[in-house]
Amino acid sequence: MLTALEEGVEGGKWFRLFDKVFSERNLLASFQKVARKKGAAGVDHVTAQEFERRLPGAIQELSAMLKEGTYVPQAIRRVHIPKPGTSETRPLGIPTVRDRVVQAAVVNVIEPIFERNFAEHSYGFRPGRGCKDALRRVDALLSQGYVHVVDADLKGYFDSIPHDRLMKRLEEKIADGPTLRLIDGFLKADILDDAARWTPEAGAPQGAVLSPLLSNVYLDPLDHLMVEQGIEMVRYADDFVILCKTAEDAARALKIVRQWVADNGLTLHPMKTRIVDARTDRFDFLGYTFSGEKHWPRQKSLKNLRDAIRARTRRTTGDSLQYVIGRVNPILQGWYAFFQHSTYRNVFTDVDGYVRRRLRSILRKRTKGKGTGRGIDHQRWPNRFFAEQGLFSLTAAHAAAVQSSRR
Numbered sequence: 001m002l003t004a005l006e007e008g009v010e011g012g013k014w015f016r017l018f019d020k021v022f023s024e025r026n027l028l029a030s031f032q033k034v035a036r037k038k039g040a041a042g043v044d045h046v047t048a049q050e051f052e053r054r055l056p057g058a059i060q061e062l063s064a065m066l067k068e069g070t071y072v073p074q075a076i077r078r079v080h081i082p083k084p085g086t087s088e089t090r091p092l093g094i095p096t097v098r099d100r101v102v103q104a105a106v107v108n109v110i111e112p113i114f115e116r117n118f119a120e121h122s123y124g125f126r127p128g129r130g131c132k133d134a135l136r137r138v139d140a141l142l143s144q145g146y147v148h149v150v151d152a153d154l155k156g157y158f159d160s161i162p163h164d165r166l167m168k169r170l171e172e173k174i175a176d177g178p179t180l181r182l183i184d185g186f187l188k189a190d191i192l193d194d195a196a197r198w199t200p201e202a203g204a205p206q207g208a209v210l211s212p213l214l215s216n217v218y219l220d221p222l223d224h225l226m227v228e229q230g231i232e233m234v235r236y237a238d239d240f241v242i243l244c245k246t247a248e249d250a251a252r253a254l255k256i257v258r259q260w261v262a263d264n265g266l267t268l269h270p271m272k273t274r275i276v277d278a279r280t281d282r283f284d285f286l287g288y289t290f291s292g293e294k295h296w297p298r299q300k301s302l303k304n305l306r307d308a309i310r311a312r313t314r315r316t317t318g319d320s321l322q323y324v325i326g327r328v329n330p331i332l333q334g335w336y337a338f339f340q341h342s343t344y345r346n347v348f349t350d351v352d353g354y355v356r357r358r359l360r361s362i363l364r365k366r367t368k369g370k371g372t373g374r375g376i377d378h379q380r381w382p383n384r385f386f387a388e389q390g391l392f393s394l395t396a397a398h399a400a401a402v403q404s405s406r407r
Contacts, residue, residue, distance in 0.1 A: 018178035020109045021102075022066035027059045030104035034097060034209070042096030043077045043192050051097045062098060069178075073099050075190040075197065076205055091159065093191065093205025103186060103209035106179065111213055113173055118216060119223035124237035125212035131286045131338070134236045135295075138243065138285060141232055142278055143293060146243035148250040151283040152257060153272035157238035158211060159203040161218050162265040163187050166204070169217050186210055202265075212237065222260050229256060234285075241285050250275045287338065296344040305335050306354060313358035315365045321389060324362065328355060329392040336394045340401065348394035356386055 020026060035048045051058055065071035074096045080089035095103065111127075118126065123134035167184060174180060186208065190199050204211040215237055226233040226242070231253045233242045242257070244250040254275060261268050276283045282291035289298040297305075312327045332355065339347070360377045364370075369377075387393065 013173060013175040014113055015175050017109050017174065017176040018066075018182075021105050021179060021182070022063045023105075024056075024059050024063045026105045026108055027062055027101060028056070030108060031055070031059065031101045033104050034100045039097075039100070039207075040094055042094050042099065043075045044096045044098070046097055048097050051101075058098075059101075062101065066102070066182075071102070071182075073102075073185050073189040075192045076208065078191050078193040078205070091193075091206070093207040093211075095186075095189070095208050099186070099189075100209050102182070106183060106186075106210060107213055110170075110174065110179070114213070114217055114220070118220060119227055119235075121226070121233050122216060122220070122223050122235050124235065124239070125216060131236060134234050135286055135288060135341075137234050138241060138290065139295065141234070141243040142290065145245050146232055147278040148244045148247050149276045149278050149283050149290075150242035150244070150250050150254045150257065151272075151274050151276050151285075152240055152242065152254075153269040154238045154261070155267040155269040155272075157266065158206045158215060159200075160266060161204050161215065162202050165265060166214060166218050169220070170214075183210065183214075187214075218264075222257070222264075225256070225260060226253075229253075231256070236286055239286065241283065247275070247277070288342075294343045296342045296347055297339045301339070302347070302351075305331070305351065309355055309358060313355075313362060315361050317362060321359065321363070324359065325386075325389055325391050329390070332392045332394060336392075336397055340398060345398065348398050352393050352395050355391070356383060359386060359391070 031048075031051070035052060038048070041047045062071070076093040076095050076099075079092050079094060081092050082089055115126065121137070123129045123131070123137075163184070166187070167180065170180060170183065187204060188199055190197055191205070204214045219235065219238070223233070223235060231242060231249075232244065233240055233253075242250070242253045244253055254273075258268060278290060279292055282289050284290075284298045284300075287298060287301045288295045308331050309328060312331070313324060317324060332351070335351075336348075342348075360381050363381055364377055387396075
């Protein structure tokens with residue numbers, strides 16, 4: 001199969017894939033991937049830990065069911081998570097651990113088939129690619145004068161992908177009936193939302209292991225259309241921007257995208273899709289705000305960070321300061337790793353100040369003080385005190401990175 005991936009297959013279609021899907025070796029490797037994600041249980045309430053306790057029998061049973069044709073996907077548990085900065089929620093689908101294992105096994109088999117032809121400007125959920133690569137590409141294009149930006153938003157993309165058209169895209173490369181029927185079964189698995197249960201007519205639920213790959217497969221023709229038209233696009237899953245050198249080119253690009261989206265059963269959000277001149281205006285992409293040659297964490301990204309810090313630094317906590325810092329540090333380190341390239345450095349000092357203010361408030365409460373930290377508290381618990389307690393400092397981390405780069 002590896003040789004065929006390099007050289008291609010006759011007719012461009014792949015047969016006899018299903019035996020690779022139900023391979024016990026593949027299923028076991030897929031379970032290990034699922035277990036590392038530490039996701040929640042599905043409708044059967046079976047956790048990854050409980051599934052693991054039944055190994056290897058659970059894998060053998062799953063393989064036999066697939067091979068014999070008795071395997072049927074279970075319903076997907078739907079939860080609603082808040083959309084940062086809005087009063088809206090985002091639906092998230094949680095398949096059972098058993099179904100996540102099988103979906104991962106399918107991905108292991110079919111992803112290499114599609115991956116070899118995906119467009120260069122597609123960065124989301126692809127091996128060896130990520131958000132930072134997409135952000136670097138946007139930054140590079142802006143610096144080259146591509147300052148007229150189509151800031152596009154696909155409305156409810158993951159819930160609106162037409163099943164029949166998606167299956168036709170898959171059939172362009174896959175001619176293995178059992179594998180296609182299995183994927184179709186996952187797409188049509190019932191949704192369980194509180195007491196309501198229904199069968200979806202469209203969509204690939206966010207949260208399912210297979211959905212990111214399917215979302216890329218469906219948008220792949222748009223990617224190649226942009227390449228054919230000589231249009232610079234940067235896409236991460238359903239989030240994409242188009243960068244042009246003139247306003248006329250941007251208007252033409254948006255017209256092409258509107259037509260393709262309409263022809264393929266999707267919808268551009270009327271309020272969130274616009275053309276921006278990045279020299280005088282700003283646009284958001286993957287957590288950053290861009291304007292001119294500057295980029296910094298968008299307000300929603302800062303709000304999410306503050307909300308996460310606030311939840312772990314409540315004044316009434318009975319935990320030790322070291323324990324609280326131990327819970328805060330991973331959040332700060334992860335956030336800094338993503339936003340360390342902000343061109344506005346004061347964002348780091350602002351975040352550091354906010355965290356120390358929260359910690360001083362805890363200490364003030366324990367000494368019978370009221371309210372948030374005040375002037376004298378900065379003398380009682382100076383910045384150095386928190387550094388000695390092991391608190392991660394974004395400002396210090398950035399200063400060290402700058403110094404290291406100058407050597």
